[in-house]
Amino acid sequence: AQSVTQPDIHITVSEGASLELRCNYSYGATPYLFWYVQSPGQGLQLLLKYFSGDTLVQGIKGFEAEFKRSQSSFNLRKPSVHWSDAAEYFCAVLKAAGNKLTFGGGTRVLVKP
Amino acid sequence: EAGVVQSPRYKIIEKKQPVAFWCNPISGHNTLYWYRQNLGQGPELLIRYENEEAVDDSQLPKDRFSAERLKGVDSTLKIQPAELGDSAVYLCASSLAPSRDTQETQYFGPGTRLLVL
Numbered sequence: 001a002q003s004v005t006q007p008d009i010h011i012t013v014s015e016g017a018s019l020e021l022r023c024n025y026s027y028g029a030t031p032y033l034f035w036y037v038q039s040p041g042q043g044l045q046l047l048l049k050y051f052s053g054d055t056l057v058q059g060i061k062g063f064e065a066e067f068k069r070s071q072s073s074f075n076l077r078k079p080s081v082h083w084s085d086a087a088e089y090f091c092a093v094l095k096a097a098g099n100k101l102t103f104g105g106g107t108r109v110l111v112k113p
Numbered sequence: 114e115a116g117v118v119q120s121p122r123y124k125i126i127e128k129k130q131p132v133a134f135w136c137n138p139i140s141g142h143n144t145l146y147w148y149r150q151n152l153g154q155g156p157e158l159l160i161r162y163e164n165e166e167a168v169d170d171s172q173l174p175k176d177r178f179s180a181e182r183l184k185g186v187d188s189t190l191k192i193q194p195a196e197l198g199d200s201a202v203y204l205c206a207s208s209l210a211p212s213r214d215t216q217e218t219q220y221f222g223p224g225t226r227l228l229v230l
Binding site: 032041043044049051090103104105106 | 117119154155158161204206211216217218219222223224226
């Protein structure tokens with residue numbers, strides 16, 4: 001069965017600093033990977049996705065993620081964080097059969113002024 | 114283009130009462146999903162519909178939960194009777210129909226936050 005681990009429950013970063021959120025997955029086949037963001041009281045918004053091709057994926061809001069098969073990782077990065085980036089971030093892997101998403105536990109990002 | 118619409122946004126009920134959540138997916142999306150998100154955790158799939166057919170309800174607690182999507186568009190998720198442990202956010206998502214060789218991105222609604230007292 002597939003699984004997703006987000007090792008960091010909370011991350012605090014200063015505004016303007018860089019951000020990296022870790023995601024490790026376990027899946028036997030070619031993974032389809034996603035990052036979603038959830039602001040307080042809101043649903044999940046898709047930031048970016050990896051299905052195939054270039055392993056560096058660009059998303060919305062200045063985010064990017066890099067797929068590394070050898071490390072079973074799909075880490076999310078942003079060069080300069082804005083206060084509006086404070087939210088919870090979820091990594092997810094898609095099981096092709098049934099289009100089933102399995103989410104990690106999430107990483108909550110706090111942004112200091 | 115309108116996103117996934119859910120109502121109500123918030124619901125507070127006493128235990129043993131019934132509750133229902135409504136979802137309107139993105140126009141043209143044949144596939145609809147209901148997820149439950151417990152506090153501090155990622156969402157977990159409850160049920161998936163392809164048009165009006167529930168094709169995966171293996172994670173739906175069938176003793177108290179039920180869902181329907183009668184005309185293959187809107188869907189309702191019901192809990193009867195609600196228990197304290199049902200307090201969570203219930204998220205609806207939709208996508209185009211996946212096939213054997215294609216996977217489709219799921220788009221989520223804002224969710225219904227349920228508190229059972």
